[in-house]
Amino acid sequence: MPIRTYQDLNVDKEAHRLALDVSETARKLPRHEQFELGRQLRNAARSVPANIVEGWAKKASAPEFKRYLMIAIGSCDESKFWLELNRDEGYAGSAEADALGNRFNLVGAMLKSLWKNWKNFAT
Numbered sequence: 001m002p003i004r005t006y007q008d009l010n011v012d013k014e015a016h017r018l019a020l021d022v023s024e025t026a027r028k029l030p031r032h033e034q035f036e037l038g039r040q041l042r043n044a045a046r047s048v049p050a051n052i053v054e055g056w057a058k059k060a061s062a063p064e065f066k067r068y069l070m071i072a073i074g075s076c077d078e079s080k081f082w083l084e085l086n087r088d089e090g091y092a093g094s095a096e097a098d099a100l101g102n103r104f105n106l107v108g109a110m111l112k113s114l115w116k117n118w119k120n121f122a123t
Contacts, residue, residue, distance in 0.1 A: 006056035011110035015072070018103050022079065026099065029091050037091070041082045047075035048107060062118060069115045076108040083090040 006012050022045035026038035055068025080101045087097035 004039065006053050009056075009114070009115055011107060012049055012052045012056075014103070015042065015052060015107050018046040018100070019049055019106060021103075022083075022100060025083075025086070025092060026094065028054060029086070030039050033091065037082065037086060037110070039091070041086065044079040044082055048072045048075075048079065048104075048111075052111075058123055059118075066118055069111050069118070073108050073111045073115070076104045076111070080104050 001008065003009060013055045023042050026041045029038045029074070042082045049072075051072035051100075055065045055072070058064035058068065082105075083092070083097045083100050087094055
C-alpha cells in the first residue's frame with residue numbers, strides 16, 4: 001500500500017494508539033496527580049504523533065522532516081521517564097509501566113528507521 005499521508009505510516013498509527021492508552025493510564029491517577037503527573041504523561045505521549053504529523057507536513061524539506069522525527073524520538077524517551085516516575089511513585093504497576101515503556105521503545109525504533117530512510121517518504 002502506498003504511503004500518501006502520515007496516517008498511512010505504521011509508526012503514526014502505533015504512536016496514536018499509544019497516546020490514547022497513556023491518556024487512559026493518566027485518568028487512573030489520584031485526583032491530586034491529575035494536573036501534575038497526568039498532564040506531563042499526556043503531553044509527552046501526545047507529542048510523539050503530533051511531531052510525526054508536523055514533520056510529514058514539512059517533508060519537502062529534508063532537514064525539517066528529520067528534525068520533527070528527532071523531536072518525536074525525544075518525546076518517546078520523555079514519555080518513558082514519566083511512566084517510570086508513575087510506577088516509582090506507586091501509581092502504576094510495573095507490568096503496566098513496562099508494557100507502555102516497551103511500546104515507546106518500539107515507536108522510537110520505528111521513528112529511527114523512518115529518520116534513516118526519509119528519502120523514501122520525502123517526495
